[in-house]
Amino acid sequence: MLDIIRENWVLLLIGNYPHGPVGGLVGTLLLASVSLLIALPCSVAMAMARNSHSRILRGGVTSIVWLMRGTPLLMVVFWSNYLVPLLLGWPVGPFWVMFVALVVYESAYLSEVVRAGINALPRGQSEAARALGLPESVTMFTIILPQALYNSFPALLTQFVSIIKETSLGFVIGVHEFTYSAAVINANLLVRPVEIFSILALTYFIICFSFASAARWVERRIRRNRGLSAQ
Amino acid sequence: MRRAILAAVAAILGLGAAIFLFAPEPSDTLQQVRSRGTLICGVSSSIKPFGYLDPASRELVGYDVDFCRAVAEHIGVRAQPMAVSVEQRIPELNAGRIDLLVSVLGWTPERARQIDYSHSYFVSRQVVIVPHGSDIRDLAELANRRVSAAKGSTGEQYLRVKVPGAAVLTFQDAPSAFLAFEQGKVDAMVLSDLAAMQLRQESGSDFATIRQPIAIETWGLGVRKGEKALLHQVNAALTEMEVKGQAEAIFTKWFGPGTEFAQSRTFKVQPIANGDQAAEQTDGTLLDLLKAPYPGWLWQGFLTTLHLTGLSWVLAFAIAMLLTGLRMSRVVPLQWFVSTYVEFSRNIPLLVQVMFWYFAMPSLLPDGAQLWLQNHNSEFVLATCALGFCLAGYFAESIRSGIRAIPNGQEEAARALGFGGVKTLRFIIIPQAIRLSLPPLMNNTLLLFQNSSIALAIGVHELMYQTRAIENETYRTVAIFALATLMYFSVSLLLMFQAARVERRLAKR
Amino acid sequence: MITLEHVEKHFGALHALKDISGQIVQGEVAVLCGPSGSGKSTLIRTINRLEEIDGGRIIVAGQDIHEKSLDLNAFRERVGFVFQQFNLFPHLSVLDNITLAPRKLRKVPKAEAEEKALLLLDRVGLREKASAFPTSLSGGQSQRVAIARSLAMSPEVMLFDEPTSALDPEMVSEVLAVMTELAQEGMTMVCVTHEMGFARSVADTVWFLEAGRVEAQLSSEEFFESGNNPRIRAFMAHVGRSQ
Known part of the structure; x- marks a missing residue:
């Protein structure tokens, strides 16, 4: 097992960069981070749209969320693989295809997280803001969202773990991420799948478990803070 | 909520309909290649010695890659090999992500309907391998047996035609298919004779080859349909390489004496027979999806x-x-x-x-x-x-x-x-x-x-697998994807409704 | 200052406010009391339109607050409101809680807003808590900050919705002291409260509500000497017992 790592660690870490796109573990983390970074503002906008007064906006966003919740991510990936280059009119690499699929899919899921955070705030918060004469937009951006995002931070971290795991599906459309690197090594060595897939699984585990544990730690802290405020 | 669901269903169907109105506009790839200064070739990343990742340099190398470089040199631009999977190579070409396919691409009439082929640059025999001591001795005996193949490979297609009774199991790539063969998950595997030779050496395991080849196929480089200028350039490059002995040299480098294959070249670059005839065939219609065997595939996948x-x-x-x-x-x-x-x-x-x-x-x-x-x-x-x-x-x-x-x-x-x-x-x-x-x-x-x-991913014939299989055969991507999405969505919706009902009932208590 | 004319309010089948009329003049301190569910909290929330009404009119400082042309937020700046649950913003410091509205709405410069906030904190006796966060405050301190937050907009009227009900008994007096001081300075105040001691010593008028109706609207002296109304007597006996 160690000799596989020793001989292939660069490939596992960064793929065949600089002769190709950044791949390997770095590719996985890059894809996951960029996707979260873009999906988050989208999800906040969607969560706000679902609480808005316009029925069309509300209905439209609600259908998107339901559609995403009812469709396997793999289906979204294949759609994206076909549609994104067609709609843009220029060729798009698999990395960005996967990025679009993850952003669309995760925005829907994250918007549920953010919405839950908004709805979990005591009604008194928005009432107090209204009683002070604060307009809706100021109330949203200075009172509601900061608290909702802070409170749902652990849930967001948990969702980041999901995104890391989901990037592995990029393998199916040829994204040069971590699973792809392992598959390439497997194709080279042919007869040592147990070791290669163990390395793959363990590495994913270490990364995802660290983030999941961090999420739990943050959640305990936030809950403690809230406990004080209930006094 | 009900309205949201209706809207979602409408969205799936509407998206499907809308995409039909889009058609990729024709463009002159040769001109783009020249102005860009690079020729993007789709090559395999896991098929030795045609296109694979050299573990030491982590660069793509191989017979195909050398052909890519030679053609690029002839056009006067830099070559940029890009890894594509066997299954995705034609969609990737047609999506415009690559300019030229140099990817172990055998000529078949089905493929010739989707892309244009250059002159041939390689000839390969597709063979069937079986474990030593297997009771399978000729192709007919493959009926009702499990045979592995790389997804979308010519081997798979020939096998379906020549031995309709065989249960074909396809895998992401040839090594995965071989792994399944080696682990005894299948009774036989279809692949090229070169790949068989090489797998025998690499894995150290031994197996028998059925003498009668399943097909002898001619390989060409692939360009998008209608790219006359680029195709002309590619053919000119190949002809010149043949005349100057460069094509022979590349063959010798990868297959000649001194390599594990020790082969001598028995073919020359020349136009592929029947190449033009197939190109005249018309596209299928949407109704193709309703023809056997596709509805059956989809239902079985579901x-x-x-x-x-x-x-x-x-x-x-x-x-x-x-x-x-x-x-x-x-x-x-x-x-x-x-x-x-x-x-x-x-x-x-x-x-x-x-x-x-x-x-x-x-x-x-x-x-x-x-x-x-x-x-x-x-x-x-x-x-x-x-x-x-x-x-x-x-x-x-x-x-x-x-x-x-x-x-x-x-x-x-x-x-x-x-x-x-x-x-x-x-x-x-x-x-x-x-x-x-x-x-x-x-x-x-x-x-x-x-x-x-x-x-x-491991070849279970479930709904997504069948959807992809039908897409690969009919190229009715939007319609078949919309149908599959609708099937997934309906069942999910049932589950979500049930969940909502349970939650409501619990809330009442 | 505040005029109510035939105010009606329904919550579905529940008729919460029934034909309520009355007047509160500048500088007056009015206490709304009555058994729970009598509609007193609903009534005070209608005065700055946290609840919409179904009928009648409410006029505050000469302004019909249900007029279409009314800028509701600008109107609310002129009316302070103190909640039973304080509703401080937990992610902002005490100082930021107080300066938020002046800075966002009146574009008061930071330094000026903070200077005024510190003066207000002096008044409620909490200057040393300026940089603390609401989670670290006791209930009485939180409510005093909430009062300071309302005062920061220099309102013409202050509305108190059971400001001491969520507090431990020993903290009630510190909040009442602030309110008493405010009354003595001449602030127009409407308070929903069960603190009859406060009502007796500070209030000018007492409104007694029952089942969505104003049963009695009396001056403070009249109210506490009106032994002849059996409902008030029953209510007072009940409140007296529970304290």
């Missing part, structure tokens, strides 16, 4: 998805019950085991778990179990195990959260009334725990149903 979901659900629930029992045992090492199990199942991508079960697990099993797997649709069984064992972790967590949500006072009250430990569990705790964990369990079930699609 049923497989439901079976896969159902069986792995039962497995997951049983394991989750066991885990819950262990967790409540108050024996510390057992509790540790359960926590570790849950963390592993939740923090490793399901795809990786599925691949581990499929490629690695069988070799860890005793011989008897391996044998049983070979004879019992191993990819379906292993996918069920992977899904079941993974979801068991999620189920166990849901049940635990249900138990934890019961107020402490409940147990105290039961004790105060005189219930004993077991009776408290049986009459007070468990009924409440099940009710409280029902909503998360429903969500987990939805997750399980949708994630069963990941089984496509």
